[in-house]
Amino acid sequence: MDITLPGKGGRSTRYRLVGQPAQPVIGARFSRIAYAAAHVVADPLDMTDPRSRPAVDWERTMAFRHHLWRLGFSIAEAMDTSQRGMGFDWANARELIRRSIAEARTVPGADLASGAGTDHLAPGAARDPDDVIAAYEEQFGFIEGLGGKAIMMASRALAAVAKGPEDYVNVYDRILRQASGKVILHWLGDMFDPALRGYWGSSDFEAALDTVVAIIERHAGKVEGIKISLLDADKEIALRNRLPEGVVMFTGDDFNYPELIAGDGERHSHALLGIFDAIAPVANAALAKLANGDRAGYDALMAPTVPLSRKIFEVPTEYYKAGIVFTAWLNGHQQHFSMVGGMQSARGIRHYADVFRLADQAGLLANPELAIARMKSLCAVSGL
Numbered sequence: 276m277d278i279t280l281p282g283k284g285g286r287s288t289r290y291r292l293v294g295q296p297a298q299p300v301i302g303a304r305f306s307r308i309a310y311a312a313a314h315v316v317a318d319p320l321d322m323t324d325p326r327s328r329p330a331v332d333w334e335r336t337m338a339f340r341h342h343l344w345r346l347g348f349s350i351a352e353a354m355d356t357s358q359r360g361m362g363f364d365w366a367n368a369r370e371l372i373r374r375s376i377a378e379a380r381t382v383p384g385a386d387l388a389s390g391a392g393t394d395h396l397a398p399g400a401a402r403d404p405d406d407v408i409a410a411y412e413e414q415f416g417f418i419e420g421l422g423g424k425a426i427m428m429a430s431r432a433l434a435a436v437a438k439g440p441e442d443y444v445n446v447y448d449r450i451l452r453q454a455s456g457k458v459i460l461h462w463l464g465d466m467f468d469p470a471l472r473g474y475w476g477s478s479d480f481e482a483a484l485d486t487v488v489a490i491i492e493r494h495a496g497k498v499e500g501i502k503i504s505l506l507d508a509d510k511e512i513a514l515r516n517r518l519p520e521g522v523v524m525f526t527g528d529d530f531n532y533p534e535l536i537a538g539d540g541e542r543h544s545h546a547l548l549g550i551f552d553a554i555a556p557v558a559n560a561a562l563a564k565l566a567n568g569d570r571a572g573y574d575a576l577m578a579p580t581v582p583l584s585r586k587i588f589e590v591p592t593e594y595y596k597a598g599i600v601f602t603a604w605l606n607g608h609q610q611h612f613s614m615v616g617g618m619q620s621a622r623g624i625r626h627y628a629d630v631f632r633l634a635d636q637a638g639l640l641a642n643p644e645l646a647i648a649r650m651k652s653l654c655a656v657s658g659l
Contacts, residue, residue, distance in 0.1 A: 459500055
C-alpha cells in the first residue's frame with residue numbers, strides 16, 4: 276500500500292507503508308505505573324464558535340478512555356493533553372472529570388487521577404498567593420468530593436503573582452495539608468507553557484529543584500509522586516535521586532521516556548505521559564515485555580515510537596495536542612479531525628505527513644486502509 280504525501284519544497288512524494296500493526300496484550304500486568312494523559316474528542320457539529328464555546332462529543336471521549344483502560348493504562352484526566360488552558364475551560368473540565376470518575380467505577384481495576392489547577396481564574400484576576408490557594412481549593416474540593424484523586428497542576432496564576440520560592444512553599448504547603456488523599460504533583464516546563472517560566476520561584480534548575488524537594492520532603496505522606504515534564508533526562512534523574520522513600524517519579528519526558536521507564540538497574544521512573552495516548556497499543560506490548568524481564572523486547576518496541584513522539588512534540592511544543600488527536604483520527608477513534616478551539620490548524624500538512632509516516636513505522640496504524648483514506652482526504656483539503 277502506498278500514498279502520495281507532501282514533501283519538502285512543495286513537492287509530493289510516494290510513500291509505501293512498511294509497518295505491521297501492533298498486537299497489544301490484553302490483560303497484561305505492568306511493572307510500572309503507567310498513566311496516559313488522554314485527549315478529548317470535540318463535537319464539530321455543535322461548535323458554532325470553536326474558539327469561545329467548546330463542544331465535546333462525550334460518547335467518543337468516554338469510549339477512548341475505555342480503550343486506554345482495556346490496554347492496562349491508568350488515566351490522567353483533564354490535563355494539558357485535554358487542552359486545559361488552551362481552549363478547554365474549567366466548566367468543561369468539571370464535566371469531563373465527573374463523567375470519567377463515574378465511568379471508571381464501571382471498569383474493574385480502572386485507575387484515574389484528575390487535574391486540579393487554577394485555570395478558572397481570569398487572566399490577571401489573582402492578586403496574591405491567597406487567591407491562588409482559594410482557586411486550588413475549589414478544584415481540589417470538586418475532585419475529592421467525587422471520591423477522585425487529584426493531580427496538582429502547575430498554575431499560571433501562581434507563576435504570575437509569586438515573588439519568590441517562599442510563595443510556592445506557602446501555596447503547596449496549604450493545599451497538601453488540606454488534601455484528603457495522596458496527591459500527584461506536576462512540574463511542567465515552559466516549553467509546554469511559556470507562562471510557567473521560572474516556576475518554583477527560579478529560572479535556575481538547581482534552585483527550583485531544592486524548592487520542590489523541600490516541599491515534597493515536608494509532605495511525603497501526602498505526595499504519591501511527581502511528574503516532571505522538562506524534556507531533559509538528566510534533570511529528571513536528578514530529581515528522582517532526591518525523592519524521599521515512598522514518593523515515586525512519574526516521567527513526563529516525551530523525548531526520553533523509554534530509558535527513564537526502564538531505569539538504570541537501581542532506580543526507574545513510572546510514567547504519566549501524553550504520548551501514551553497515541554502509542555498505547557505499542558506501549559502496552561512493550562510494558563508487558565518489561566514486566567516479564569524482556570528488556571530487549573521492550574526496547575525493540577519502544578524505540579520506533581521515539582521519532583514519532585519527538586515529531587509530535589516538536590517546537591512549538593504546546594501544540595503537541597494536534598498530533599495526538601490526529602493519530603486518534605487515523606486509527607478510527609473519532610470520525611473527524613476537529614479539535615476544541617480549532618487547534619488542528621496549529622500544525623501544517625507537512626507535519627501531519629511526517630506523523631503519518633512515523634506512526635506507520637512504529638506499528639501504530641491499526642487499520643492501514645482506513646488511515647490511508649483519511650490521510651488522502653486531509654491532503655486533498657490541503658491542495659494535494
